Amino acid sequence: MTMQSTILEMKSITKEFPGVKALDTVNLKVIEGEIHAICGENGAGKSTLMKVLSGVYPHGTYDGDILFQDQICEFKDIKQSEDLGIVIIHQELALIPELSIAENIFLGNEQANKGVIDWYETTSKAKELLNKVGLSESPNTLIKDIGVGKQQLVEIAKALSKNVKLLILDEPTAALNENDSENLLNLLIELRSQGMSAIIISHKLNEIKKVANSVTIIRDGQSIETLDTADITEDRIIKGMVGRSLTNRYPDREPKIGDTFFEVKNWSTYHPLQSERQVVKDINLHIRKGEIVGIAGLMGSGRTELAMSIFGKSYGKKTTGQIIKDGQTLDLSDVNKAINAGVAYVSEDRKEYGLILMDDIKQNITLANLKKISSNQVVNENEEFVVAEDYRKKMNIKTPSVTQIVGNLSGGNQQKVVLSKWMFSEPDLLILDEPTRGIDVGAKFEIYTIMNQLADQGKGILVISSELPEIIGMCDRIYVMNEGEITGEVEKSEATQETLMKYMTKSRG
Structure with missing residues (x-):
């Protein structure tokens, strides 16, 4: 040879x-x-x-x-x-x-x-x-x-x-x-x-x-x-x-699930440019305190459109339906109202929507809650530094300093900065859209651990992911979407890739 x-x-x-x-x-x-x-x-x-x-x-x-x-x-x-x-x-x-x-x-x-x-x-x-x-x-x-x-x-x-x-x-x-x-x-x-x-x-x-x-x-x-x-x-x-065998790719967790605190009722929205095309059709879902809820679906099933339309109507036209939190109907007609109501959305496109790549880590982390570190409209830079340093340690962001420009970080570390930013806004509901896309196995595990900690603090988490093992490994309950509709709701104990895939490819009809 x-x-x-x-x-x-x-x-x-x-x-x-x-x-x-x-x-x-x-x-x-x-x-x-x-x-x-x-x-x-x-x-x-x-x-x-x-x-x-x-x-x-x-x-x-x-x-x-x-x-x-x-x-x-x-x-x-x-x-x-x-x-x-x-x-x-x-x-x-x-x-x-x-x-x-x-x-x-x-x-x-x-x-x-x-x-x-x-x-x-x-x-x-x-x-x-x-x-x-x-x-x-x-x-x-x-x-x-x-x-x-x-x-x-x-x-x-x-x-x-x-x-x-x-x-x-x-x-x-x-x-x-x-x-x-x-x-x-x-x-x-x-x-x-x-x-x-x-x-x-x-x-x-x-x-x-x-x-x-x-x-x-x-x-x-x-x-x-x-x-x-x-x-x-x-x-x-x-x-x-x-450098370690991940026999378990998902951290263990004993869920402590409370009462329903967030509900979406009869929610619909249309495509921003093709006004006759309904992208989200009459969705009903609820989330309980301390619960991680998944949304599974294929590309184009309407998951991101649903999440963005809930988050201050940042997607879609002619959006109708009701959002109820702690028994009160919310007005989430813009992003600021959504943030003030305790809702945060981590976009799958971190470069486009999640980060200001030219700014440093500390400025990105405090962005969604500047009032917390300001007095009389002036940002207290020492406090900003302390907050960012705290998240750098907590989230294990690999960087010599929080003054490092975010554009220079690897994808996994950029994602941790985005997560830090939204955690600092102290949300009650955190919507994560493809939180581990393009991120390696080790950083994924760290992000899962953070999700679990947030749920243990009683927050609700809504996760959109295209990776079925991730949805099954992390979620307490899973909604499945196809063509803008919810086609199934599955408890963790019954979730298999086959079951989810069946719902993902079926029409409600």
């Missing part, structure tokens, strides 16, 4: 930021023609390693060597790594919404003759590439008119236009539904059969099992081990990532 050749080797890569050693002698070896997965908790150093590889962090800002096809590489910038065929697709897609698919594919790499763009060439080459990635859209379609799943395929077409030899995908399916994820993974397998090598960073262990030939686990900036196909199991990966 011929020795498989190595396409990439990263040796003893060390990268430091002020006060933080992000990578500590990391080694990575990728065989030609394989899909190599990199797993690790948030902040373990996965993205940093890829930025070193692609030249975002240029040679000279890190220690160690990069060998690509047996040549030592010293990339000054991304362009140099792309010229060799190393192409990285980031989690936040870098496409320009107002331009067409074809224009995006050849952006910075225009098909031009003597400085004039050859549109015929551009379109026909784009068509060829779109065929390769299985996308039947016209090359002239604007990016803003196609869904995230298709945009991800355009990014891959763009990579193929650069004669990619090693494709790096950072959390490629984080924002995709199951169907689009499946498509993308099958495409990777297809490209591998044509000889392309790939590195995939992912939290979704079932996907890794499906496509990866080997897995390198990174923990706290160090490469722990590399597993071959035969050794890849979810438990083994989790053990490597967190």
Whole structure:
């Protein structure tokens, strides 16, 4: 049998930021023609390693060597790594919404003759590439008119236009539904059969099992081990990532459930732009003190729309229905009223709705309850610092200081800042929308523990999650939604993935 050749080797890569050693002698070896997965908790150093590889962090800002096809590489910038065929697709897609698919594919790499763009060439080459990635859209379609799943395929077409030899995908399916994820993974397998090598960073262990030939686990900036196909199991990966076997992924809790304190009655709302489309249909639900209630449902079932319409009508038009808290009908017609009434909503899109990325941690934490640390409209900065420091410890936010800019934190730590912000607003009802999306196993456990503590203080928690094990592992009672309606209500003792999936795919009719 011929020795498989190595396409990439990263040796003893060390990268430091002020006060933080992000990578500590990391080694990575990728065989030609394989899909190599990199797993690790948030902040373990996965993205940093890829930025070193692609030249975002240029040679000279890190220690160690990069060998690509047996040549030592010293990339000054991304362009140099792309010229060799190393192409990285980031989690936040870098496409320009107002331009067409074809224009995006050849952006910075225009098909031009003597400085004039050859549109015929551009379109026909784009068509060829779109065929390769299985996308039947016209090359002239604007990016803003196609869904995230298709945009991800355009990014891959763009990579193929650069004669990619090693494709790096950072959390490629984080924002995709199951169907689009499946498509993308099958495409990777297809490209591998044509000889392309790939590195995939992912939290979704079932996907890794499906496509990866080997897995390198990174923990706290160090490469722990590399597993071959035969050794890849979810438990083994989790053990490597967190350094402990999570026989129990959900913390134990003895629920102390009190009386019903929050009710939603006959609640309906319509789409903000398509005014005839009813998105939430006549919902009735209740939450008791100290209870964690789940809402399960597939993408598009109306869960987020329901939560946002309850939270100060921040979604929808023509919203009708009643909200009753402690026996009183509430007026939650705007977000301030909702916060003052003791309702908090943690959005699934923490960058868009949850955080001000340019501000530091302490400013983000106190944002929803400034009056608590102010007198005469002036914020007491010492007090702000004390409060933030307290949450940093309580929530185990990994950062040298609460003056750190939030945009610099890993996803899991950003999520802990969002949670801190809403806990500081002292809500009675905390609505959590996908609270652990894009967060690794260790940080998930910490967030679950915080949810349990809040419930033990008598607060009500409403959790929306697409991960059925999470809903089953955490919730005392579960509502299931489909097409804007509640199709079932299940007690913890009866909750199985099969039962929930049945309700998630059934119409009330």
